[in-house]
Amino acid sequence: MEIQHDVPLAKFSTWRIGGRAETVYLPKTIAEAQEAIRICLAADQKPVILGGGSNLLISDRFSDMRRPVIRLADNFAGVTFEDDRATALAGTRLMPFCQSAMTHGLGGMEFISGVPGTIGGAVVMNAGCWGDEMAAHIVSVTLLQPDGEVKEAPASELGYSYRHSALQDSGTVVLAATLQMTRLPIPEIAETLNRLKIERNTKQPTNQLNAGSVFRNPPGDFAARLIDQAGAKGLRCGQAQISDRHANFLVNLGGAKADEVYTLIHHVQQHIRATTGIDLQTEVVLIGDFAPVPGWTPEPAAAT
Numbered sequence: 641m642e643i644q645h646d647v648p649l650a651k652f653s654t655w656r657i658g659g660r661a662e663t664v665y666l667p668k669t670i671a672e673a674q675e676a677i678r679i680c681l682a683a684d685q686k687p688v689i690l691g692g693g694s695n696l697l698i699s700d701r702f703s704d705m706r707r708p709v710i711r712l713a714d715n716f717a718g719v720t721f722e723d724d725r726a727t728a729l730a731g732t733r734l735m736p737f738c739q740s741a742m743t744h745g746l747g748g749m750e751f752i753s754g755v756p757g758t759i760g761g762a763v764v765m766n767a768g769c770w771g772d773e774m775a776a777h778i779v780s781v782t783l784l785q786p787d788g789e790v791k792e793a794p795a796s797e798l799g800y801s802y803r804h805s806a807l808q809d810s811g812t813v814v815l816a817a818t819l820q821m822t823r824l825p826i827p828e829i830a831e832t833l834n835r836l837k838i839e840r841n842t843k844q845p846t847n848q849l850n851a852g853s854v855f856r857n858p859p860g861d862f863a864a865r866l867i868d869q870a871g872a873k874g875l876r877c878g879q880a881q882i883s884d885r886h887a888n889f890l891v892n893l894g895g896a897k898a899d900e901v902y903t904l905i906h907h908v909q910q911h912i913r914a915t916t917g918i919d920l921q922t923e924v925v926l927i928g929d930f931a932p933v934p935g936w937t938p939e940p941a942a943a944t
């Protein structure tokens with residue numbers, strides 16, 4: 641198994657932010673993933689599981705936690721098809737997954753194609769957009785439990801709700817997922833993939849380093865609307881900035897620190913709570929410890 645030491649985790653996050661990890665395991669097979677879990681178990685260490693790193697804020701002080709990392713991404717990819725179902729290994733990226741399904745005349749999951757993560761991350765986060773979500777398509781998943789045993793679980797056991805599953809922070813690794821697809825004409829699938837790509841590029845700051853939506857939408861409202869209404873678009877802390885294109889996106893202008901991103905998250909939560917009574921919860925998963933930048937006060941980006 642490939643094992644890396646003293647690894648800057650920023651390279652594994654779409655924000656390009658994060659401290660160093662002492663050890664990163666990069667399994668290529670289920671047996672190697674099991675071996676990684678067993679090594680962690682023997683050392684009494686709870687590993688951090690990474691997929692594509694597109695929904696993570698990793699602390700600048702990650703190494704203080706002394707936690708190993710297991711990354712299931714591009715090394716751990718592949719899709720097989722049987723009838724109208726696709727089974728994808730956890731590290732399979734979502735766009736290649738949809739494109740591969742299309743070549744088999746299988747669609748119905750185009751909604752997820754623009755999400756830049758892996759099947760495993762999307763299963764855990766119940767990723768969704770355009771009115772659809774992963775939970776609606778998952779038949780079953782193959783799980784590697786914290787004790788190193790592999791088991792199959794139906795979607796009904798995964799505790800799904802909006803951007804949530806019981807798998808989050810459970811110590812369980814998703815190895816693969818079987819998804820219910822729909823037989824569709826290939827040109828129709830291709831047209832949908834293309835249309836959704838164009839729509840996403842017009843609405844989101846896809847040309848800047850980001851981690852998608854930072855906050856979950858509160859019931860009956862939109863986090864972006866609340867942040868926009870608070871006049872926080874463009875607000876900056878160091879090299880981190882609330883996107884002026886999409887208020888629920890936070891961008892790294894280059895060399896941003898995790899604490900700078902955290903400062904903006906913390907400020908938005910406090911401000912929205914004080915002005916509306918709404919508690920915005922992060923959709924982005926925070927790993928490690930964070931502290932607001934001392935002495936920072938909000939200044940509009942127009943001045944920068």
Ligand SMILES: Cc1cc2nc3c(=O)[nH]c(=O)nc-3n(C[C@H](O)[C@H](O)[C@H](O)COP(=O)(O)OP(=O)(O)OC[C@H]3O[C@@H](n4cnc5c(N)ncnc54)[C@H](O)[C@@H]3O)c2cc1C
Pocket residue numbers: 654688689690691692693694695696712730731754755756757758759760761762763764765766767768769808809812813814815844846850851852853925
């Ligand atoms: C430009 C952009 C647009 C986005 N748009 C959307 C969107 O429209 N809808 C949406 O829902 N999200 C969106 N996201 C967020 C993100 O892409 C999704 O949450 C995605 O599902 C995360 O997948 P990942 O592989 O990157 O997971 P990571 O970010 O690596 O991890 C996310 C969580 O899943 C866990 N995890 C990852 N893989 C595994 C595994 N194999 N086993 C166990 N745990 C695992 C991690 O420990 C972590 O808790 C967007 C992000 C970006 C950067």
